[in-house]
Amino acid sequence: MRAMLTAEEAAELARTHAEQMKQRLPVLRGRIAHVSATAIARARDTLRSGGGGAIASDGTTVEVAAELTTAALERLAANRTCALHVKGFADPETCESVASWMLETCRFEKWEELIGKTDLSDMFFGVGIPVNALAESPARCIDYFDQAVPTIRRIRAAAKGRLSPIDKLRLELDELWAHGANVRVDPVYKKKMLVGLGRLMKPEGMVGESTKTRGIVHVDASPRIRSEAGLFTANVYLRTPAVGGELDVWSVTPSRIDAMYLGHHLQFAFDPENRERTQALLRTRLPEPWTIAVRPGDLVLFNAGRPHAVRGFPEGVRVTLQSFLDHRRDQPLTLFA
Ligand SMILES: O=C(O)CCC(=O)C(=O)O
Numbered sequence: 001m002r003a004m005l006t007a008e009e010a011a012e013l014a015r016t017h018a019e020q021m022k023q024r025l026p027v028l029r030g031r032i033a034h035v036s037a038t039a040i041a042r043a044r045d046t047l048r049s050g051g052g053g054a055i056a057s058d059g060t061t062v063e064v065a066a067e068l069t070t071a072a073l074e075r076l077a078a079n080r081t082c083a084l085h086v087k088g089f090a091d092p093e094t095c096e097s098v099a100s101w102m103l104e105t106c107r108f109e110k111w112e113e114l115i116g117k118t119d120l121s122d123m124f125f126g127v128g129i130p131v132n133a134l135a136e137s138p139a140r141c142i143d144y145f146d147q148a149v150p151t152i153r154r155i156r157a158a159a160k161g162r163l164s165p166i167d168k169l170r171l172e173l174d175e176l177w178a179h180g181a182n183v184r185v186d187p188v189y190k191k192k193m194l195v196g197l198g199r200l201m202k203p204e205g206m207v208g209e210s211t212k213t214r215g216i217v218h219v220d221a222s223p224r225i226r227s228e229a230g231l232f233t234a235n236v237y238l239r240t241p242a243v244g245g246e247l248d249v250w251s252v253t254p255s256r257i258d259a260m261y262l263g264h265h266l267q268f269a270f271d272p273e274n275r276e277r278t279q280a281l282l283r284t285r286l287p288e289p290w291t292i293a294v295r296p297g298d299l300v301l302f303n304a305g306r307p308h309a310v311r312g313f314p315e316g317v318r319v320t321l322q323s324f325l326d327h328r329r330d331q332p333l334t335l336f337a
């Protein structure tokens with residue numbers, strides 16, 4: 001479904017994609033050489049420091065608020081809070097009309113189906129193409145940019161004249177963050193990205209033991225979180241199950257060694273062969289998480305480098321609109337999904 005791009009623009013994207021793929025290889029090779037040169041020293045450090053033991057909580061808690069404020073956003077960006085939970089951020093009726101539109105008219109697919117795999121995750125995507133598409137193939141990359149802005153507008157239309165939850169998020173972030181907030185322009189492809197990925201979870205889609213029960217502990221950015229810059233994720237909840245489906249977030253700021261340890265195991269968070277063993281291992285090292293019970297209309301923001309998991313549920317569906325927020329000190333927040 002071509003909606004935005006001209007044939008020339010699509011061809012240009014395909015050329016840039018090919019360039020990117022060529023350039024990425026030497027970068028990766030360089031990284032591997034660097035890792036092996038330092039691996040022995042790091043392993044020795046790990047043993048000496050007793051690394052690999054329990055990772056302590058950093059003492060941060062979940063801030064619960066009735067509205068978004070500059071101060072709460074600043075605390076979150078500086079990692080002084082573990083997550084920000086804005087209860088009743090969006091009007092539940094509008095959330096429900098967007099959820100019904102999504103469930104009735106959109107074709108939900110798992111990311112792994114799009115890339116020809118199975119049994120990887122519990123998440124379906126119904127509205128919008130996830131940003132992972134950019135690394136996949138020229139065709140996926142073209143589709144992503146082709147549909148980014150039209151998807152934003154489809155969601156707006158589904159709100160039927162009311163302010164859509166994701167538009168409200170964009171407006172309030174722009175108003176409250178000192179440097180504003182914008183839809184991200186992809187730095188490589190120079191095109192507007194998507195904001196508001198429609199995600200669906202349902203019991204039939206849950207894979208293995210972990211997703212059905214405590215959820216898959218994972219990160220979407222480096223666990224070595226910093227206050228100068230970081231990637232945050234925002235979800236507005238449109239429909240939630242009556243029982244279960246809570247979000248667990250871990251209040252950890254791992255040391256370099258612990259982050260290496262976590263990073264290593266988190267690579268296998270979704271891998272069907274290692275998933276259950278890895279999940280059990282991660283949970284023995286991490287402290288108790290904060291559990292956030294979410295309701296339609298709520299907004300939750302947290303640093304995507306903090307380990308997190310969505311708990312399983314026996315019945316119903318869980319529908320969210322998601323966006324990443326890229327934070328860099330003294331710059332506008334940039335939003336993309
Ligand atoms: O659905 C949620 O509560 C969080 C989902 C998630 O893993 C994320 O936004 O990175």
Ligand SMILES: [Fe+2]
Pocket residue numbers: 218219220233308
């Ligand atoms: Fe995540």
